[in-house]
Amino acid sequence: MEVKIAPVSRVVGHITLNVKIEEDEIKAKLKVLNDPRFIEALVVGRRYDEVPEIVSRICGPCSVNHTLASIVALENALGVKPSEDVELLRELLCQAVNIQNQAVHLYFLALPDLVGCENIVDLVRQYPAAVKTGLELKTSGNRLIEAIAGRIVHPTACVVGGFTETPSQGRIDHAIRMLEESRKYAVEAADLFLGFEVPELDSVSDLHLVTCGQSKYPFVGSSLSASDGTVFASSDYAKSIEEEPQTYTTAKYCLLNGSSFYVGSRARLNVYAKGLADSAAEYVSKLRLPLRNPFENIPAKAIETLHCVERCIGILNAIKDRKLKTKSDVRVSAGEGVGTLEAPRGVLIHDSNVDENGIVRRYNVITPTALNGKHIEASLEELAKERIDQGKSDEELKLGLGSLVRAYDPCLGCATHMVEIAIERL
Amino acid sequence: MKVAFYSFGGCDGCSYELLNLDEDLLNAIQKYGVEIAHSVIFGVPTESRDYDVAFVEGTIASEEDATKIREIREKSRILVAMGSCAALSGIPGLRRFTEEKEVRRVYRGVELDHKPLKEAAPLGKFVKVDYHLRGCPTSKTEFLELLDKIASGKWWRQGERRFDYSREKTFDIEGTAVTLDGEKCYVCGRCVKICEEITNAIDYANRSVDTIVSTPFKVKFDESSCISCGLCTLYCPVGAMKERSSVKNVQEILEAGENLTAYVEPEVIAALGEALDVEADVGGRLATALKRLGFQKVVLWKPQNQLRLDGLVIIPGSEGEARFVELFYPDLLRYLTEPPKLEEGNAVWFTPCVARKLGKTLVLTTRELTRLLGTLDLSLVTVGRFDQTLLGEENEDETVATGIPQMRETLEKIRRKSLKKGIVRLYCCPEGCLFGGGQPFANSQPKGNREQILARMLGPERN
Numbered sequence: 041m042e043v044k045i046a047p048v049s050r051v052v053g054h055i056t057l058n059v060k061i062e063e064d065e066i067k068a069k070l071k072v073l074n075d076p077r078f079i080e081a082l083v084v085g086r087r088y089d090e091v092p093e094i095v096s097r098i099c100g101p102c103s104v105n106h107t108l109a110s111i112v113a114l115e116n117a118l119g120v121k122p123s124e125d126v127e128l129l130r131e132l133l134c135q136a137v138n139i140q141n142q143a144v145h146l147y148f149l150a151l152p153d154l155v156g157c158e159n160i161v162d163l164v165r166q167y168p169a170a171v172k173t174g175l176e177l178k179t180s181g182n183r184l185i186e187a188i189a190g191r192i193v194h195p196t197a198c199v200v201g202g203f204t205e206t207p208s209q210g211r212i213d214h215a216i217r218m219l220e221e222s223r224k225y226a227v228e229a230a231d232l233f234l235g236f237e238v239p240e241l242d243s244v245s246d247l248h249l250v251t252c253g254q255s256k257y258p259f260v261g262s263s264l265s266a267s268d269g270t271v272f273a274s275s276d277y278a279k280s281i282e283e284e285p286q287t288y289t290t291a292k293y294c295l296l297n298g299s300s301f302y303v304g305s306r307a308r309l310n311v312y313a314k315g316l317a318d319s320a321a322e323y324v325s326k327l328r329l330p331l332r333n334p335f336e337n338i339p340a341k342a343i344e345t346l347h348c349v350e351r352c353i354g355i356l357n358a359i360k361d362r363k364l365k366t367k368s369d370v371r372v373s374a375g376e377g378v379g380t381l382e383a384p385r386g387v388l389i390h391d392s393n394v395d396e397n398g399i400v401r402r403y404n405v406i407t408p409t410a411l412n413g414k415h416i417e418a419s420l421e422e423l424a425k426e427r428i429d430q431g432k433s434d435e436e437l438k439l440g441l442g443s444l445v446r447a448y449d450p451c452l453g454c455a456t457h458m459v460e461i462a463i464e465r466l
Numbered sequence: 467m468k469v470a471f472y473s474f475g476g477c478d479g480c481s482y483e484l485l486n487l488d489e490d491l492l493n494a495i496q497k498y499g500v501e502i503a504h505s506v507i508f509g510v511p512t513e514s515r516d517y518d519v520a521f522v523e524g525t526i527a528s529e530e531d532a533t534k535i536r537e538i539r540e541k542s543r544i545l546v547a548m549g550s551c552a553a554l555s556g557i558p559g560l561r562r563f564t565e566e567k568e569v570r571r572v573y574r575g576v577e578l579d580h581k582p583l584k585e586a587a588p589l590g591k592f593v594k595v596d597y598h599l600r601g602c603p604t605s606k607t608e609f610l611e612l613l614d615k616i617a618s619g620k621w622w623r624q625g626e627r628r629f630d631y632s633r634e635k636t637f638d639i640e641g642t643a644v645t646l647d648g649e650k651c652y653v654c655g656r657c658v659k660i661c662e663e664i665t666n667a668i669d670y671a672n673r674s675v676d677t678i679v680s681t682p683f684k685v686k687f688d689e690s691s692c693i694s695c696g697l698c699t700l701y702c703p704v705g706a707m708k709e710r711s712s713v714k715n716v717q718e719i720l721e722a723g724e725n726l727t728a729y730v731e732p733e734v735i736a737a738l739g740e741a742l743d744v745e746a747d748v749g750g751r752l753a754t755a756l757k758r759l760g761f762q763k764v765v766l767w768k769p770q771n772q773l774r775l776d777g778l779v780i781i782p783g784s785e786g787e788a789r790f791v792e793l794f795y796p797d798l799l800r801y802l803t804e805p806p807k808l809e810e811g812n813a814v815w816f817t818p819c820v821a822r823k824l825g826k827t828l829v830l831t832t833r834e835l836t837r838l839l840g841t842l843d844l845s846l847v848t849v850g851r852f853d854q855t856l857l858g859e860e861n862e863d864e865t866v867a868t869g870i871p872q873m874r875e876t877l878e879k880i881r882r883k884s885l886k887k888g889i890v891r892l893y894c895c896p897e898g899c900l901f902g903g904g905q906p907f908a909n910s911q912p913k914g915n916r917e918q919i920l921a922r923m924l925g926p927e928r929n
Contacts, residue, residue, distance in 0.1 A: 054473065054506065076582060077475055077527070077558040084564070097557040100479020100603060144485060152509055159509030161502055164492060175488045182486060192486050193479040193603040 043424070043438055055450065057441060059424050066428075068420035070413060070445070071288055080403045088114050088372070088398045089200055095390070095405065096194050099451055101144070103194045104137045104185060105383035106390070106405075112260070113390040114200050116275075116377025118370060118398070125364040126202040127260065132355050133188050133198075134259035134381055135348040139226075140181030140192075141384035142305070142341045142348075145449050146233060147174025150338050153443040154236045170232070173225045177345065180215075180222035184352060187211035203366040212356055219353045226346040230323050233342035238335045239440065241426065244418040245300050246332055248307035249411070251382050256315030257308070257347060259382040266296060267310065267330075274380040277389055281406065284414070293413030294406065300414035303386025304449070305340040306331045316343070317350035334419045337447050372398035383408055385449055409450045416448050467617060470504035470517040472538060474531050475558055475586055476524030480549040481507050483603035487610070494610055498617040516541045519616060523548040523604070525558045525586035532583070532592050539593035544616060547588065547595045548609075550602040557602075558586035639680060641687025643694035643710055643823035646679070650706035653677055657698035657707050663896060664870055665790070667692035691793055693786040695894050696820025696831070696903025709820045709904065712827060713834050716814055720760040726812050727763040728756045732857075733818040733899045734832045735766075738844075741836065741906035747849045754850035755842050761814070766852040778880065779803055780890045783899065786821025787873070787892040795877045801890075818902035821894075831904025863888035869896040 043059040058069040079098050083091045092110040096103045108130055115122060122130075147170060148160050157163045164171050182192050187207045189195030197204045247268060253261025264280075265271040272280055283292045295301075310330040313321070323343050331340060374396040380389050386408035393402035423444050427437050471481060484491060485507075494500065503514040520542035526532050539545055550556035562585045589595050599608055637648035646668075653670070658679055661668050667690045671680045681690040698707040719726060730752065739748035753764045780801045782788040791802050808815050808826045815822065815829045822829045830838065865888060867876040873892050879885040895902045 077525075077586065078561055078564070079557070081564050082557070082560045094557055094560070097477045097479070097602070100477040100482040103477065103479060144482075148485070149507075149509075157509075159502075161495075161508065161510070164495075171492070172489075178486075179488055193483045 043434065043441065055445070057420070057445060059420060059441060061424060061428065066421045066424050068417045068424065069288055070417050070420070070450075080405060083400050083403045086400055088118065088392075088394055088400060091392070091400055091403070092198065092200065093194075095403075098405065098407070100193050101141055101451060102137060102383045102385070102388075104133055104189055104198070105381060105388055107189075107195055107198045108133065108260070109379040109381050109383075109388045109390040109405075110392070111198060111200050112379030112381065113377045113392040114379075114394065116379060117375040117392045117394045118200070118377070119373055119375060120201055120368060120370050122202055122368050123365045125359070125362075126366055126368070127254075128355060128359065129188055129203065129207075129364070129366065130381075131253075131255065131258075131260050132352060133185065134383075135352050135355075136181050136184035136188070138181075138259070138382075138384050139222075139345055139348045139352070140178050140185065142345045143174050143178035143181065143229070145384075146229060146338065146341055146345070147171065147177075149446055149449065150443075153439075153446060154233075154338075173228050173232075177222050177225045177229060177349075180218040180225075180349070183218045184215040184356075187215045201368045201370040206364050206366045209360075212360055216353060216356045216360070219349055219356070223346075223349055223353070226349045227319070230320070230339075230342045230346045234323055234326055234339045236338075238333060238339070239443075241333050241335060241419065241423055241444070243302075243332045243334060243415075244422050245415065246330065247296060247299055247301035248310060249296060249301055249303050249387055250307050250311045251380050251387055257312045257351070261380060264380060264387060265311070266301070267307075268297075270297070274378040274389070275376070277378060277380070277391070277406070281389075281411070283406070283410070292410055293417075294411045295414060296411075300418050301411070302334070302415040302448075303408050303411045304337060305344045305384075305386075306334070306337040307386060308382060309340040309343060317347045317354075319350060320344070320347035334415075334444060335447050337449070341449075372396070385409060385412070385451055387411060407451070412448055412450065416445060416450065419448075420444060467498055467500050468503040468514060468516070468518045469500050470514070470520045470538070470542070471502070471506075471508070472504070472520060472522045472534075473506065474522065474524030474535070474552070475527040476549070476551040476556070478507070478523070479603040480523040480552075480599075481505075483606060484609060487606050490606075490610065494613055498613055500613075514541070517543070519544045519546060519613075521546045521548045521599075521609075522589060523552050525551045525555050526583070526589060526592055527558060527586040528582050535589055535592050544596045545589070545593065546597045546599055546612065547590065548599045549604040550600070551586075552589050553595075553598040553600065555586055555588040559588070561586055637678070637680075637684060639684055639687060641692065641694065641710070643820050644687050644692065644696060644699060645708055645710055646681075646687075647706045647708065648678060648680075650704050651679055652704060652706075653679055654703060655679070656701040656703065660697045660701050664695055664697060664894065665691040665693055665793070668698065693789045693793070693894060694821040694824055694903075695786050697895065698903075699820065700903050700905065709831060709834070710823060711834055711837075712823075712830055713837050716828060716830065716838060723760070724812060725762050726760070726814055727765060728761040728814050728816060729765050729767040729808075730756075730816045730852075731818060731899070732766065732768055733902065733905070734816045734835060736900060737818060737832050737905040738835065741832070742844055744844050748844065750849035750851060751844045751847050753852050754847045755839060755844060757850065758842065758847065759838065763853045765854045765856060767855075768857045777801075778885070778887055778890065780877075780880070780892065781805075783891065783893040784817075784819045784821040785824035786819070787894050789821070789824070790870075790873065790892070790894060791877070794874075795881065798877060798880055801880065818899045818905045819895075820903040831902075833904055833906055836906065865890045866893070867891070868893045868898040870894055 041061040056071045060067045079095060083094050092107045095110045096107045098106050152159060152163050157166060185192050190197035249264055249266050251258055251261040252263045252265045263271055263273045280297055282295050284295050313324050313329055320343050327339060374394060376393045378391045380387060388408060389406040391404040392400060395401050420441055423440055427440055502508050502510050503517055504510055520538050526535055547553040551558060597612060639646040658669055668679055668681055670677050672678055681687060696709055699709050735749045735752060756764050778801050781803050782805045784805050788805055791798055816835050817829060818832055820831055865876060867873045876890060893899055
């Protein structure tokens with residue numbers, strides 16, 4: 041028997057799902073059908089300052105994260121040290137993107153599954169209040185992104201060395217007001233999404249990976265830590281993370297020390313639950329850590345959103361009356377550098393190699409969806425097995441598989457910026 | 467309004483930017499009665515048979531996508547290229563500046579199921595796009611404006627152009643055979659389209675609302691690459707492109723009672739019959755009709771030079787083909803003969819060809835003939851006879867080239883010396899004189915092939 045969902049709806053991009061069910065084996069294949077765009081090849085031979093603008097186009101929804109990761113990687117390569125204020129603003133920006141992205145995912149991509157709506161249009165008709173909450177939450181994130189980065193999709197103010205412009209007092213005040221306002225929406229969201237019953241599923245592998253950084257719940261950092269206890273510097277990522285290419289898809293999926301693993305809100309919450317803001321921490325008690333069920337990614341996202349709103353207000357209040365230093369000099373020198381940070385969907389790695397004229401010689405990007413790919417497939421196989429044992433119908437099985445894919449919130453634009461296939465044909 | 471959102475090779479940032487319209491988007495959906503008929507991100511993965519508007523983002527970078535976008539075009543009344551990628555190929559399009567080896571490194575000889583094309587291209591390379599929404603990501607406000615325009619019917623397509631109608635102050639472009647009245651022209655672009663198949667003498671000029679159709683720098687047609695084929699006059703829906711008419715002159719001479727001879731080409735009779743919907747004996751009826759108008763003598767005439775030469779001769783069908791050789795193949799001028807001679811004097815020539823006006827003043831096209839006939843109903847006149855029939859014989863070693871592509875091919879052969887002997891006849895209008903620039907616009911397809919039509923229309927005159 042073969043179950044096929046083509047295309048999987050309410051995800052960013054074009055993806056189909058094939059689950060082959062045989063007597064002794066179940067094989068899931070997640071086929072990403074977005075076209076490869078060879079972004080890493082495009083930036084080779086270009087000057088370092090063009091690169092963040094170009095790699096931003098890997099993905100619209102998390103363009104800010106791609107821009108920032110690229111900037112951090114290039115700064116490391118060129119030996120530029122950004123000011124503390126810049127690092128703070130970047131942390132802030134990542135959290136703002138997180139609020140906005142999670143709001144979109146929770147309310148528009150995941151909620152229809154939970155309340156049994158077919159699509160967003162039905163959702164708007166049947167649950168206008170929930171949609172309004174989602175929009176308010178998203179808008180507050182958007183205003184903050186605009187205040188710091190200039191634009192929501194493909195930011196304009198972020199450059200190597202800092203920011204082209206310091207956010208004005210007025211805009212910061214406005215963002216604070218918006219966030220204060222949306223605090224109640226974030227609480228509402230946490231109540232709503234922790235209230236749903238989560239389908240039972242035990243993760244095949246509980247290995248997960250997060251970024252380590254300065255703050256208690258870091259979004260930007262210079263090292264990565266896996267749940268099996270290994271911690272490694274970002275620049276050593278290639279030793280642990282192995283990109284395993286697939287012939288059937290245009291995305292390359294990854295393994296961590298030989299096994300599948302996951303990244304994203306669930307991984308972050310598993311590791312940093314103690315660093316959550318107080319109001320968000322209350323909700324964690326309703327869950328059992330570590331979160332082993334992929335469907336629990338959704339409540340984790342809701343908790344994180346609330347945390348980010350709180351943290352953003354905190355940071356903004358702290359910098360409100362301070363004069364910010366948002367620019368550092370950039371001197372060009374040859375070098376290699378890696379930038380890692382937490383995109384809404386998990387760890388994002390940008391790796392650059394720049395020559396003495398500031399020309400990029402090599403570039404590599406590993407995106408959260410590529411990291412998650414293998415784990416999604418493994419979970420799908422697990423789910424299919426359980427549901428078949430329970431004697432569920434095909435239709436129910438399809439619905440379950442679709443919503444499981446959506447729970448991981450794959451972003452296919454990200455996944456298919458490039459395929460590099462190293463296997464050789466005989 | 468049935469709306470579809472499609473996404474190809476790109477970052478999906480445009481759809482995401484539209485989500486950032488927040489309540490404005492929801493309001494717009496309600497206000498304009500938008501039914502989302504396809505959108506993966508909105509959770510409508512099924513596809514409809516047709517759409518009113520399809521918003522498409524991203525570049526076309528694989529064969530599958532190229533097939534898909536053509537399919538979408540077929541289904542959609544209006545196709546909108548959303549964002550820089552779809553409109554101009556954007557960042558993915560940078561691949562054409564990337565060294566081949568960098569891109570090749572990516573494949574390493576492995577055949578993917580999903581075959582990428584050599585370059586990531588904008589939609590316009592594969593299908594006709596009705597509107598381009600600008601920006602990376604696309605402009606939210608422009609999206610709403612467009613939706614408003616489409617819903618209210620204020621938006622319409624002008625030929626290939628997407629802007630509202632506005633015209634430059636009056637201008638005329640003169641020519642011996644063809645003229646353009648800039649005041650009448652509304653930039654539909656049909657003449658530009660047809661001229662692309664000839665010599666590209668006319669094209670769009672200026673930008674945006676100032677766009678006009680013109681020869682380069684508004685020079686006279688005779689000074690441009692125009693060969694006066696007259697197809698633009700045939701395709702112009704408003705009579706802005708016109709042949710220089712001689713109907714008045716002929717009428718004046720006839721009224722003065724002068725002695726005039728009418729020379730009629732067979733193609734005129736064929737097209738006339740079809741245009742006036744007279745099935746049989748059109749030739750005979752026309753002979754009577756012309757006599758009634760005051761012509762002393764009516765001759766059925768087909769220009770056929772009786773040349774017997776050892777070498778190569780290029781015979782142009784009219785002054786137009788001669789001009790074409792002059793402009794584009796000057797090295798072959800030594801093989802070129804004069805176009806079939808039209809005698810001056812008291813003679814009027816009826817021909818399907820506009821370019822013949824370059825040679826002589828009293829040349830009337832079939833269209834002008836219908837004007838000359840006026841209210842005279844051909845189906846009511848008796849069947850007469852031509853006073854004389856001058857139809858040349860066809861030679862055996864003749865090469866006939868109709869339409870510019872065939873003409874070019876033949877002339878290239880001569881240039882390469884792979885064609886050295888015989889008679890080469892050139893007719894610039896696609897499919898030959900029967901579909902010449904001076905013919906009436908036939909709404910239906912010709913019934914049967916050229917020979918059959920001619921045989922039917924000419925009746926006994928042919929033999």
